[in-house]
Amino acid sequence: MENSSRHWIPETEYIRIFREKILIWFERNKRNYPWRNTRDPFRVLIAEMMLRRTKADQVKEVYRQLFTEYPDVRALAKAKDKKLEKILYHLGLKWRMPAFSLLARELKEKYQCRVPETREELKTLPGVGEYVAGAVLSIAYNKKEWIVDSNIVRLFKRYFGINTSKEGRRDEHVIEMARVYSSGRNSKEANLAILDFTALICTPRNQKCSLCPLAGFCHYYSLNKEKEEHLCPE
Numbered sequence: 001m002e003n004s005s006r007h008w009i010p011e012t013e014y015i016r017i018f019r020e021k022i023l024i025w026f027e028r029n030k031r032n033y034p035w036r037n038t039r040d041p042f043r044v045l046i047a048e049m050m051l052r053r054t055k056a057d058q059v060k061e062v063y064r065q066l067f068t069e070y071p072d073v074r075a076l077a078k079a080k081d082k083k084l085e086k087i088l089y090h091l092g093l094k095w096r097m098p099a100f101s102l103l104a105r106e107l108k109e110k111y112q113c114r115v116p117e118t119r120e121e122l123k124t125l126p127g128v129g130e131y132v133a134g135a136v137l138s139i140a141y142n143k144k145e146w147i148v149d150s151n152i153v154r155l156f157k158r159y160f161g162i163n164t165s166k167e168g169r170r171d172e173h174v175i176e177m178a179r180v181y182s183s184g185r186n187s188k189e190a191n192l193a194i195l196d197f198t199a200l201i202c203t204p205r206n207q208k209c210s211l212c213p214l215a216g217f218c219h220y221y222s223l224n225k226e227k228e229e230h231l232c233p234e
């Protein structure tokens with residue numbers, strides 16, 4: 001397909017090479033967070049809800065406090081609103097606070113305190129959208145499931161030179177690329193790797209092209225090389 005098309009999807013092999021480079025980078029640069037070291041899907045689910053629009057380092061302490069106070073679904077389902085709000089306050093975004101206790105109650109009542117294992121079921125839970133559902137399936141259940149957030153869209157746009165709509169994470173061709181990206185070996189690692197890569201290297205502003213292992217094949221870099229080298233001289 002033509003590169004100029006809005007719905008251009010790169011060759012599978014091209015996406016595979018991209019994934020392998022990010023995985024190599026990840027081996028040396030992965031971030032360590034408590035929700036990456038647990039096998040409890042409920043903790044992963046809560047962490048992913050906290051991480052929406054909030055930086056991971058900001059979530060760490062809130063995550064620790066929340067699970068010290070409410071270690072499982074039953075405990076969180078019984079949480080008093082005021083006490084819960086006090087813990088979650090540091091995440092900002094007041095509108096999402098009620099979702100945590102609503103979610104725990106729904107898991108208790110509908111799923112006998114278990115976290116569902118399908119995208120469809122997960123998306124029926126309060127506060128759970130496409131991204132959180134995919135992250136839980138990938139990170140907690142180690143399934144070959146795709147994730148897309150605005151950072152991943154930005155990386156796809158820069159690296160592959162694709163076009164997207166304003167809501168790029170909902171575009172079919174972007175989702176298809178994420179599907180291909182996460183369908184290979186080490187799917188969970190690949191998803192964690194792209195999250196870290198977009199947080200540390202291909203950031204919204206001041207991206208670190210001079211340190212980037214993808215620079216040699218990056219569409220954005222090839223167009224802005226001189227400017228980027230000027231900005232990042234090392």
Ligand code: SF4
Nearest residue numbers: 202209212215218221
């Ligand atoms: Fe992002 Fe720059 Fe790397 Fe391209 S070269 S992927 S723009 S950090």
